[in-house]
Amino acid sequence: MSYFPLLMNIDYKKVVIVGGGHVARQKVEALLQTKAVLTIISPTVTGKLQQYINDGLLTWKEKEFEPGDLDDATLIFAVTNDEEVNNAVEEATQHWQLLSRADAKGRVDFINPAVVRRGEFVVTVSTSGASPGLTSQVKKDLEEQFGNHYAEYVSFLKEARKQILQAFTGDTKKQLLAELLDPQVLQWVEQGEKQECEAWLQQRIGEQL
């Protein structure tokens, strides 16, 4: 299967998760990084999910799945341990709604990649469903390769890029944007020397003005 990868804005959209086990917890933790409005449909939930519910982060309907539970949902996760229930969720899903089945059976509108998040820096991995175990392993490598300092690094790049776009056009703009990716900048961030980055940026901008 050749999937189309994308990063979706699902803020304020309704997302329904059918099932409250470990896989539901995994999906919820990924979804909690957004401002989507989450509802779990399940007779039981794990301890961690119960905590999120107590903290008011999502709504729990403590019941077995019924088709009406999907009303107005943009994304639907069928993550129960019962294939018949997942089939019923699939049957109740309208053509305009997007369905993910944790058992990878039947209709598959999307699958979930592993995600490494460092602020606005996001790396995703998938094997298109071939080997979730490999996906998980590669994610661990990426977590090491892209440490927490990438959040600050990308935040600096964003601000610097904004300044460059405001002040320059054409070749100068292109040249400065390319220079911004000098590995020295990343090294300064990693070493906690953010002021060096700022000074370097202001000097480079000053030289071109």
Ligand SMILES: C[C@@]1(CC(=O)O)C2=NC(=C\c3[nH]c(c(CCC(=O)O)c3CC(=O)O)Cc3[nH]c(c(CC(=O)O)c3CCC(=O)O)/C=C3\N/C(=C\2)[C@@H](CCC(=O)O)[C@]3(C)CC(=O)O)/[C@H]1CCC(=O)O
């Ligand atoms: C990435 C991640 C994100 C997430 O869960 O959101 C994710 N699976 C993760 C881990 C993982 N899942 C499984 C293992 C055990 C090892 C193994 O089986 O290989 C491990 C490893 C572990 O836990 O370390 C078992 C498993 N997974 C699926 C099935 C059904 C089937 O294949 O038939 C079964 C068998 C169930 C059974 O035994 O019956 C199906 C899917 N799992 C996917 C995603 C989608 C394709 C991803 C891709 O393209 O690679 C897809 C198709 C659907 C979907 O769920 O979207 C998450 C890593 C999170 C992280 O590390 O942060």
Ligand SMILES: NC(=O)c1ccc[n+]([C@@H]2O[C@H](COP(=O)([O-])OP(=O)(O)OC[C@H]3O[C@@H](n4cnc5c(N)ncnc54)[C@H](O)[C@@H]3O)[C@@H](O)[C@H]2O)c1
């Ligand atoms: N995608 C993945 O990463 C991945 C990994 C492991 C397993 N799986 C698949 O996901 C399924 C779920 O795994 P799990 O570990 O979360 O299982 P689990 O047993 O921990 O949880 C299953 C949940 O489904 C709920 N449920 C059962 N019947 C229901 C109904 N009628 N209506 C609503 N909820 C109902 C249960 O109450 C429970 O909360 C597995 O059976 C497997 O097919 C996927």
